[in-house]
Amino acid sequence: MDSEILLRKLRREKEARKQAEAILEKKALELYQANEDLRRLNETLEGEIELRTIKMLSSEQQYRDLVETIDEVIYHADRSGVFTFMNHNGPARFGYSLDEMLGQAFEKFVHPDDVEKTKAFYAKMLKENLDQSYFQFRIISKNGQIRWIGQSVKSIKEKGEIIKFAAVARDITERNQLMEDLRNAKELAENSQLAEKQFLASMSHEIRTPLNAIIGMSHLLEDTNLNKDQNEYVEVLLNSSKILHTLISDVLDMSKIDSGNIEIQEKDLDLRALLKNIEKTFAIKLENQTINMKLQIDEGIDTYLIGDELLLNQIFFNLLGNAEKFTDEGSISLRAKILESNDEFVKIHFEVKDTGIGISKDNLNNIFEKFKQVSDDKKYSYGGTGLGLPITKRIITLMGGDLEVESIEGLGSVFHFEIQFKNTGKAISQKTNHISNTGQFVIPELAILVVEDNPMNQKYIGRLLNKWKLPFEFANHGKEAIEMCQAKQYALIFMDLQMPILDGFEAALALKTIQNKNSNTPIIALTASSLLSIKKQTKEIGMNDFLSKPFNPSQLKEVLVKYFPFKAQQDQNMEEFEAAFRFNKELNENYLADNYGSDLSYALDMFQTFITSFSNDYALFNESIKNKDIKSCGMYAHKIKPIFTMVGLNKITAHFDTLESLSKNENWEGFVSYFRKVEQEIVNCLALIKVETVRLEKFISHQQA
Amino acid sequence: MKGIVFTEFLEMVEQEYGLEIADHILENSQLESQGAYTAVGTYSHDEMLQLIGNLSTKTATDIPVLLKAFGRYLFDTFLSSYPSFFERTNSAFEFLESIENHIHVEVRKLYADAELPKFTTQRVDDIGFEMIYSSERKMADFAEGLIERTMDHYKTPYEMTKTPLNEDGTMVKFVIMKK
Numbered sequence: 001m002d003s004e005i006l007l008r009k010l011r012r013e014k015e016a017r018k019q020a021e022a023i024l025e026k027k028a029l030e031l032y033q034a035n036e037d038l039r040r041l042n043e044t045l046e047g048e049i050e051l052r053t054i055k056m057l058s059s060e061q062q063y064r065d066l067v068e069t070i071d072e073v074i075y076h077a078d079r080s081g082v083f084t085f086m087n088h089n090g091p092a093r094f095g096y097s098l099d100e101m102l103g104q105a106f107e108k109f110v111h112p113d114d115v116e117k118t119k120a121f122y123a124k125m126l127k128e129n130l131d132q133s134y135f136q137f138r139i140i141s142k143n144g145q146i147r148w149i150g151q152s153v154k155s156i157k158e159k160g161e162i163i164k165f166a167a168v169a170r171d172i173t174e175r176n177q178l179m180e181d182l183r184n185a186k187e188l189a190e191n192s193q194l195a196e197k198q199f200l201a202s203m204s205h206e207i208r209t210p211l212n213a214i215i216g217m218s219h220l221l222e223d224t225n226l227n228k229d230q231n232e233y234v235e236v237l238l239n240s241s242k243i244l245h246t247l248i249s250d251v252l253d254m255s256k257i258d259s260g261n262i263e264i265q266e267k268d269l270d271l272r273a274l275l276k277n278i279e280k281t282f283a284i285k286l287e288n289q290t291i292n293m294k295l296q297i298d299e300g301i302d303t304y305l306i307g308d309e310l311l312l313n314q315i316f317f318n319l320l321g322n323a324e325k326f327t328d329e330g331s332i333s334l335r336a337k338i339l340e341s342n343d344e345f346v347k348i349h350f351e352v353k354d355t356g357i358g359i360s361k362d363n364l365n366n367i368f369e370k371f372k373q374v375s376d377d378k379k380y381s382y383g384g385t386g387l388g389l390p391i392t393k394r395i396i397t398l399m400g401g402d403l404e405v406e407s408i409e410g411l412g413s414v415f416h417f418e419i420q421f422k423n424t425g426k427a428i429s430q431k432t433n434h435i436s437n438t439g440q441f442v443i444p445e446l447a448i449l450v451v452e453d454n455p456m457n458q459k460y461i462g463r464l465l466n467k468w469k470l471p472f473e474f475a476n477h478g479k480e481a482i483e484m485c486q487a488k489q490y491a492l493i494f495m496d497l498q499m500p501i502l503d504g505f506e507a508a509l510a511l512k513t514i515q516n517k518n519s520n521t522p523i524i525a526l527t528a529s530s531l532l533s534i535k536k537q538t539k540e541i542g543m544n545d546f547l548s549k550p551f552n553p554s555q556l557k558e559v560l561v562k563y564f565p566f567k568a569q570q571d572q573n574m575e576e577f578e579a580a581f582r583f584n585k586e587l588n589e590n591y592l593a594d595n596y597g598s599d600l601s602y603a604l605d606m607f608q609t610f611i612t613s614f615s616n617d618y619a620l621f622n623e624s625i626k627n628k629d630i631k632s633c634g635m636y637a638h639k640i641k642p643i644f645t646m647v648g649l650n651k652i653t654a655h656f657d658t659l660e661s662l663s664k665n666e667n668w669e670g671f672v673s674y675f676r677k678v679e680q681e682i683v684n685c686l687a688l689i690k691v692e693t694v695r696l697e698k699f700i701s702h703q704q705a
Numbered sequence: 706m707k708g709i710v711f712t713e714f715l716e717m718v719e720q721e722y723g724l725e726i727a728d729h730i731l732e733n734s735q736l737e738s739q740g741a742y743t744a745v746g747t748y749s750h751d752e753m754l755q756l757i758g759n760l761s762t763k764t765a766t767d768i769p770v771l772l773k774a775f776g777r778y779l780f781d782t783f784l785s786s787y788p789s790f791f792e793r794t795n796s797a798f799e800f801l802e803s804i805e806n807h808i809h810v811e812v813r814k815l816y817a818d819a820e821l822p823k824f825t826t827q828r829v830d831d832i833g834f835e836m837i838y839s840s841e842r843k844m845a846d847f848a849e850g851l852i853e854r855t856m857d858h859y860k861t862p863y864e865m866t867k868t869p870l871n872e873d874g875t876m877v878k879f880v881i882m883k884k
Binding site: 023 | 724725727731732
């Protein structure tokens with residue numbers, strides 16, 4: 001029985017063992033499987049890690065390569081300015097190794113004078129929590145060289161706070177040097193340009209003075225008894241000096257344009273009359289040639305435009321002169337055609353056409369360049385400076401146009417351009433400002449005050465104002481003027497600038513500032529000085545206009561018509577006067593005609609006044625010379641200077657102008673020697689005026705009889 | 706049910722009643738496993754019920770008494786086979802708490818399919834302890850034996866009340882008071 005139980009137990013135990021082994025095997029298999037899975041997972045993960053590491057390394061290497069290629073210092077610095085990263089290339093530029101710089105504070109390398117500045121820069125970034133900033137400073141390279149550095153610094157932030165700086169620093173020493181050099185070069189260039197301008201300005205004066213003497217003397221020489229050969233020589237002398245004169249004028253114009261010193265006057269312009277006058281002038285010039293002068297003016301040009309008469313004249317004289325120079329026969333035509341016209345502006349197309357030799361294609365490109373002429377070998381046969389066309393082109397450009405040329409060699413040339421003028425809307429026939437035109441001012445209620453110390457000038461202005469029936473009063477100096485202005489209101493004040501007791505500047509300033517009845521009355525400055533600075537000064541202290549002495553009646557009238565209404569009348573016949581009385585050739589006929597017109601008694605009056613006025617002042621002038629009082633000499637020279645112009649002796653005015661400058665420079669020796677040279681001439685002139693005065697007297701009494 | 710319960714049960718029967726009785730209950734049961742048990746295997750709960758039933762009949766001992774005795778027996782087996790269970794506990798209550806919180810957790814790591822009873826514990830003051838047994842196996846008596854042996858092991862004098870919380874005996878509350 002027992003053995004059976006044991007056998008059964010044994011069987012059960014065996015069975016249980018098999019079960020256990022099966023379970024074990026199953027579990028072992030599961031374990032193996034799990035291990036396998038784990039291993040594969042591990043491998044996958046490891047692979048991934050490796051891959052990522054490779055990627056990371058290669059991208060870091062890429063950055064590293066990049067950073068090392070750059071020729072600049074790239075670095076990280078912590079908040080205290082200690083370098084924590086840097087490319088190799090950077091420090092090497094300055095002779096340092098990477099090890100020498102990493103872990104070091106920047107101050108160690110910065111120029112001692114810039115350390116504070118550099119610290120302040122970082123401090124500011126930290127304090128204001130800036131994202132980025134730029135800064136220039138100097139460092140000292142290992143071999144002791146000072147180098148300029150420009151660096152862009154970017155803040156690296158964590159949770160809004162700067163934890164370190166990343167920077168790119170560049171050596172800008174060469175760049176700074178280059179900029180410095182450029183600045184110097186620019187300054188040098190500007191200085192030499194200025195010097196050139198000054199040279200031209202002074203040269204023009206220095207050259208023109210003797211040249212005028214050459215021309216003048218040649219004319220005198222022409223009038224003496226000369227044989228045929230001598231006459232020929234004088235002619236050559238005259239021609240050459242005239243060419244030289246033109247050349248100098250052209251060079252001067254060019255330099256004025258180049259230096260921007262040309263000012264375009266904006267005045268009422270009768271374009272129709274201007275073109276007709278030009279046509280007339282050229283028609284006369286072309287009289288003896290087989291060339292026709294034609295003028296076509298658009299009928300639509302019938303109002304006053306705003307423009308610069310002088311510069312327009314220069315443009316057309318140059319273009320027509322040019323046409324004439326290169327045309328042997330055929331015609332020269334000038335045409336003005338309206339392109340657009342309205343109340344505000346008129347756009348006109350101008351054309352100067354000739355049937356001359358034309359311009360070859362090669363030359364068309366450079367005819368507007370300075371000193372370029374048709375071709376070098378033709379230069380001598382046609383003459384000229386080569387500046388005419390460039391000047392013309394530039395003037396037109398200044399007026400807003402563009403001079404263009406078309407030409408066929410052998411057939412002729414066409415120069416054309418467009419200019420847009422402002423339109424005044426005033427019809428041409430309604431207004432006239434021609435000097436020979438007379439008319440009447442509407443007589444004002446208030447008088448004009450003329451502040452002038454010179455009796456000759458007083459007389460001159462007074463005479464003209466009387467003639468135009470404009471009421472006026474005189475003040476002899478600034479103080480008197482102020483007193484009169486406090487007592488009475490005037491329509492207009494003429495104010496001489498240089499006067500005894502109180503000069504014109506101070507008087508005008510007083511009238512503008514102190515209590516008086518004329519603080520709003522327009523003031524016109526009168527001065528013998530033509531300096532622009534003086535003109536500017538008068539504007540600054542509030543004077544309204546400026547009239548240079550000597551002035552002719554039409555210049556005075558031009559000023560007056562701005563303030564008083566003027567009614568024009570028909571022209572008077574001026575020819576009559578010229579035919580009737582001829583002044584001595586020594587006197588400036590044109591000037592006298594301009595000033596006195598047909599009013600011979602007026603001329604006589606002025607001549608007589610001249611004699612008294614001059615005799616007095618000249619005596620005082622001589623007295624000053626005796627006393628060697630150079631200041632006083634200058635004062636009298638200034639006083640005498642303008643009155644010679646009044647009698648047509650502009651050349652003596654020029655002498656006194658020179659004497660005034662010499663006295664101003666306190667050049668006593670120069671002053672005396674110049675005076676001795678011209679003394680006789682002055683005395684002769686006085687005699688001449690006396691003779692002319694007598695002639696005038698006789699003529700007038702004869703006429704009246 | 707885990708094989709260890711069967712192997713330890715039969716071990717106890719052999720020790721207490723001898724080989725013949727053990728053989729007898731095995732031979733008189735309809736066992737799918739043919740009575741061959743290994744501790745690492747898993748067997749039907751029904752087999753355990755047959756074995757206990759047969760033992761009860763053969764020894765004329767009530768099943769609850771047998772189950773309680775088995776509980777006490779199994780505690781000792783655990784004590785010698787799994788000393789790690791006891792390393793971190795210093796008192797009877799701590800050990801009882803660790804059954805649910807530690808031992809069953811470890812068992813499930815090894816045998817994901819193990820069907821374990823649930824012990825909910827709660828301390829009352831310093832001396833009282835409440836433990837609710839819940840299991841479809843209805844072996845609260847077995848648990849009682851385990852608890853008694855635990856208290857003895859930690860030499861803790863106690864009084865215990867046992868209250869069924871429902872009629873089928875799947876939930877039973879033990880209240881243990883230290884003396």
